Amino acid sequence: MKLLTCPVNGPRNIIEFQYLGPVRAANPELPDQLTEALFYVENPLGMLTEWWRHTPSNTIFIAERHTVTDQIVATYLPNRKPA
Amino acid sequence: MPLTLLKYGLRGRHASFRDIPATPDLKPSYDVVIVGGGGHGLAAAFYLSTVHGITNIAVLEKGYLAGGNTARNTTTIRSNYLTTESIRFYKEGVSLFETMSEDLGFNVMFSQRGQLTLAHSEATMRSFHLRAEMGKHMGVRTEVVDVKTVRAMCPHLNLDEGGMHEVMGGLWHADGGTARHDAVAWGYAKRAAERGVEIHQRTTVTGFRKDGDRVTHVVTDRGEIAAGQVLQAVGGLNGQVAEMAGFKLPIRCFPLQAMVTQPLKPFLDILLSSANMHTYLVQSSRGEIVIGGGSDPYQLASTRSTLDQKEHLAEGVLHLFPFLHKVKLLRQWAGITDMTPDYSPIMGASPMRNYWLDCGWGTWGFKATPVAGKRMAETIATGRVPDILLPFDMRRFDNFALLNEMGATAASH
Numbered sequence: 317m318k319l320l321t322c323p324v325n326g327p328r329n330i331i332e333f334q335y336l337g338p339v340r341a342a343n344p345e346l347p348d349q350l351t352e353a354l355f356y357v358e359n360p361l362g363m364l365t366e367w368w369r370h371t372p373s374n375t376i377f378i379a380e381r382h383t384v385t386d387q388i389v390a391t392y393l394p395n396r397k398p399a
Numbered sequence: 400m401p402l403t404l405l406k407y408g409l410r411g412r413h414a415s416f417r418d419i420p421a422t423p424d425l426k427p428s429y430d431v432v433i434v435g436g437g438g439h440g441l442a443a444a445f446y447l448s449t450v451h452g453i454t455n456i457a458v459l460e461k462g463y464l465a466g467g468n469t470a471r472n473t474t475t476i477r478s479n480y481l482t483t484e485s486i487r488f489y490k491e492g493v494s495l496f497e498t499m500s501e502d503l504g505f506n507v508m509f510s511q512r513g514q515l516t517l518a519h520s521e522a523t524m525r526s527f528h529l530r531a532e533m534g535k536h537m538g539v540r541t542e543v544v545d546v547k548t549v550r551a552m553c554p555h556l557n558l559d560e561g562g563m564h565e566v567m568g569g570l571w572h573a574d575g576g577t578a579r580h581d582a583v584a585w586g587y588a589k590r591a592a593e594r595g596v597e598i599h600q601r602t603t604v605t606g607f608r609k610d611g612d613r614v615t616h617v618v619t620d621r622g623e624i625a626a627g628q629v630l631q632a633v634g635g636l637n638g639q640v641a642e643m644a645g646f647k648l649p650i651r652c653f654p655l656q657a658m659v660t661q662p663l664k665p666f667l668d669i670l671l672s673s674a675n676m677h678t679y680l681v682q683s684s685r686g687e688i689v690i691g692g693g694s695d696p697y698q699l700a701s702t703r704s705t706l707d708q709k710e711h712l713a714e715g716v717l718h719l720f721p722f723l724h725k726v727k728l729l730r731q732w733a734g735i736t737d738m739t740p741d742y743s744p745i746m747g748a749s750p751m752r753n754y755w756l757d758c759g760w761g762t763w764g765f766k767a768t769p770v771a772g773k774r775m776a777e778t779i780a781t782g783r784v785p786d787i788l789l790p791f792d793m794r795r796f797d798n799f800a801l802l803n804e805m806g807a808t809a810a811s812h
């Protein structure tokens with residue numbers, strides 16, 4: 317069982333969560349960034365900042381995770397990144 | 400024949416031979432450099448050297464020959480896709496498998512036993528009708544079958560009548576089959592090597608040198624080589640290698656997991672999958688049940704397996720065949736797949752003039768090994784992308800001309 321720490325509910329089994337994909341650099345509201353935002357999603361070999369949802373409590377938050385080691389380094393609510 | 404064999408066996412000396420020559424030294428320059436020694440790269444090398452007479456080729460493989468996704472796939476071969484562009488392409492792929500053993504003089508154990516995909520909902524049945532009509536229109540053998548036919552094809556199947564996953568019917572694809580994945584790669588490698596193609600194992604491409612919009616040199620951990628043309632076919636790492644070449648691909652990495660059971664007596668003579676349960680299985684010629692399913696739920700570039708996903712695969716199989724509950728698993732593994740937004744591959748031109756793409760093969764590219772190799776070789780040899788490949792151009796994302804095959808790919812591979 318892999319644990320993911322929900323900023324509200326604490327460590328929970330990762331199957332309780334829904335993956336919502338990377339936090340995007342491109343802005344879909346800007347026409348020249350639209351295709352970038354739709355199709356060219358972040359795909360690094362390394363640290364990725366991404367959206368998750370804790371399904372039972374509907375908590376949406378951000379995780380920082382390494383895409384090769386699968387290590388979760390931090391989780392926090394949007395705009396509340398710990399210093 | 401038995402007597403000849405006996406005599407041969409009793410004779411003391413047998414000349415040894417190797418299918419694939421040892422890795423030679425790198426030459427300073429090649430007409431074509433193929434990055435990635437998986438099935439796709441090797442098939443392209445085969446067609447370039449046999450059909451187009453281009454033999455000054457280096458295939459560069461960072462690990463061992465065809466040890467990437469070619470070695471990890473569950474070998475479903477089929478052409479029952481949804482769009483006309485895809486069906487046309489995959490149909491040619493299936494037809495090349497039909498003659499591959501003879502064409503290569505190498506037994507790839509192609510077994511065209513047909514594929515049955517089960518529907519457990521009305522919505523799935525409706526999508527099957529659409530796929531069946533598209534298939535018929537394009538001349539592939541695809542039809543919707545009722546529960547009675549499903550029962551006749553697969554008498555051991557749990558139809559779960561009245562239950563949660565009641566089987567409502569299926570999509571029967573008589574053209575579907577499987578082949579031995581290693582043999583496909585080795586067969587192409589052997590015949591290409593006979594023509595003079597050099598296969599460089601344990602040779603990692605680390606970058607490219609460019610002059611304007613042309614790649615001039617391929618940089619490897621064994622030195623730098625000049626290249627006339629470059630083909631990129633690196634499976635799970637396609638996004639990363641494209642970045643080395645200086646451009647971005649619409650690709651994300653997700654693991655795909657699979658597993659096999661201990662060998663059993665033959666009981667399943669078709670390929671079987673369930674669209675709703677995200678599980679598919681096939682009995683190999685050794686009797687093992689090969690089990691695959693949907694991708695991992697989040698982006699990752701590591702080939703570890705997870706208990707969650709393995710449990711999910713086992714659950715689907717046990718639902719379809721409850722009597723397998725005491726069967727042991729022998730092996731399990733994962734591969735990194737290069738997923739595109741529309742579940743179709745990217746083939747053809749890149750932003751660099753002499754740099755060609757055969758990537759975005761995700762969870763479904765083994766079946767395309769011969770046709771992609773053949774058509775990419777044609778592209779490189781003539782400098783022109785053939786019509787059959789044009790819909791797969793990477794610029795389709797900028798033009799919103801997507802080829803959505805998600806529904807026809809999910810868990811049927």
Ligand SMILES: Cc1cc2nc3c(=O)[nH]c(=O)nc-3n(C[C@H](O)[C@H](O)[C@H](O)COP(=O)(O)OP(=O)(O)OC[C@H]3O[C@@H](n4cnc5c(N)ncnc54)[C@H](O)[C@@H]3O)c2cc1C
Pocket residue numbers: 434435436437438439440459460461462463464465466467468469470471472473474475476602603604605632633634635636640655656657691732733734735736757760761762763764765766767811812
């Ligand atoms: C579990 C699983 C099940 C699958 N099931 C099916 C199926 O049933 N049917 C189907 O059609 N498809 C299936 N697929 C997909 C299929 O395996 C792939 O699409 C296909 O094998 C891709 O072939 P390839 O030659 O392009 O890539 P690969 O076989 O991955 O070859 C690419 C090679 O490039 C090498 N490489 C990478 N980076 C570098 C570098 N920098 N320098 C040099 N070499 C490099 C790698 O080592 C690798 O050997 C499955 C995949 C997985 C993981």
